[in-house]
Amino acid sequence: TQLLEQSPQFLSIQEGENLTVYCNSSSVFSSLQWYRQEPGEGPVLLVTVVTGGEVKKLKRLTFQFGDARKDSSLHITAAQPGDTGLYLCAGAGTNAGKSTFGDGTTLTVKP
């Protein structure tokens, strides 16, 4: 069974601060996706990383896929209250159509 561990589980910061959340596994994933979910809504896809060592930037968000494709990080620069939400990573393994999700990091950005 492929497992993804996300850390920290909860993070509360002030507006303007930087933060990094992590997604780690002992398994290799062919790709990894990051989602953000707001209460009562479905997860919204932020990015997909495929190549080991890949770095993708989405405005103030920087995503990195580990060289061995077992881990990933999400760095947010100058966090804003609108960044508040549950950040989920999901790994695509060997079975098509079946992603493994981490338990998520709940981020609260206070104004």
Added chain:
Amino acid sequence: KAGVTQTPRYLIKTRGQQVTLSCSPISGHRSVSWYQQTPGQGLQFLFEYFSETQRNKGNFPGRFSGRQFSNSRSEMNVSTLELGDSALYLCASSWTGHRNTEAFFGQGTRLTVV
């Protein structure tokens, strides 16, 4: 392009009843996956359908079943509801469901079993 649509958004059922949830994928998407999300267990994979066939299955009891129609719309059924079935049920659609294909989620159906 319309997103993934799930109906109903909210549902309240009593123990022992059964329920059917519906998911309409993005037009052109042939893969539909279902997930159960609870505060304690996170997002748990239920099953995935592709071209009307169940292609993958998670570790849920047989009370949870699904199907997919020729237009790719999918339904999920839960029979003999238990209190622990209360959760947000999410479906995700993708073009092929292949490993690197991005999945897009609906808003979910919030099921409460009383």
